[in-house]
Amino acid sequence: MALAKPKRADARRNYDQIVAAAEAEIDRHGADASLEEIARRAGVGSATLHRHFPTRQALLEAVFHDRVEVLCAQADELAKRPDAGAALVDWLRAVAVYGATTRGLARSLLDGGRDPAPPVDSTCEAMLVGAGGELLRLAHDAAAVRPEVSIVDLLTLVNAVSLATEGSTDAAAEATRLVDLALEGVRPRG
Incomplete structure (x- = not known):
């Protein structure tokens, strides 16, 4: 079962950008990669990251x-x-x-x-x-x-x-x- 993705185009784009940025940061820094840096690289605010991924x-x-x-x-x-x-x-x-x-x-x-x-x-x-x-x-x-x-x-x-x-x-x-x-x-x- 896949994780549920947002339905609106802009929300889905943000979701995908956050996941892509997180993949890159985790590859560089491991599971403790900075959430702030992930949000920055995804081009979204911290609140947007936490709205999609509360933890x-x-x-x-x-x-x-x-x-x-x-x-x-x-x-x-x-x-x-x-x-x-x-x-x-x-x-x-x-x-x-x-x-x-x-x-x-x-x-x-x-x-x-x-x-x-x-x-x-x-x-x-x-x-x-x-x-x-x-x-x-x-x-x-x-x-x-x-x-x-x-x-x-x-x-x-x-x-x-x-x-x-x-x-x-x-x-x-x-x-x-x-x-x-x-x-x-x-x-x-x-």
């Missing part, structure tokens, strides 16, 4: 929503693979790499559960839980993952890896290596 988290959700939809679509494709365990691991690697190489994403996912502003079913976190939950269910059915492992456990782990590797020289390779290392612990024992 920083609401703005982050708008910035990352489309990117997270791509990860969810990837989960849907991976769910068709015969090896459910490998599909889950491939998706978790992709989430970790995406978080490590998309400045601010991992941080925004951590904060998502604390801000009630966006509708619960459209938050990036909820989207990832839904998409990954299906992959995990398939992996559980195939006995490829320990039964007590939850999708929240896995996303927390992957998000921690993303945060730890964000900004490193080769964030994608480092995130992949650490996810592979960490996921050894979720496989069934003996």
Whole structure:
């Protein structure tokens, strides 16, 4: 479900300009990018920014929503693979790499559960839980993952890896290596 966009042409244009400016600023400065600088770069006042996005988290959700939809679509494709365990691991690697190489994403996912502003079913976190939950269910059915492992456990782990590797020289390779290392612990024992 996409985040609702304003209907009037001028309001929609302001919305789109704010999101574009926020993407650029977050790419440069991370999730703590200055809201005042985002408004300035968008060519709108602070009040206009806050009218469209009452909280920083609401703005982050708008910035990352489309990117997270791509990860969810990837989960849907991976769910068709015969090896459910490998599909889950491939998706978790992709989430970790995406978080490590998309400045601010991992941080925004951590904060998502604390801000009630966006509708619960459209938050990036909820989207990832839904998409990954299906992959995990398939992996559980195939006995490829320990039964007590939850999708929240896995996303927390992957998000921690993303945060730890964000900004490193080769964030994608480092995130992949650490996810592979960490996921050894979720496989069934003996």
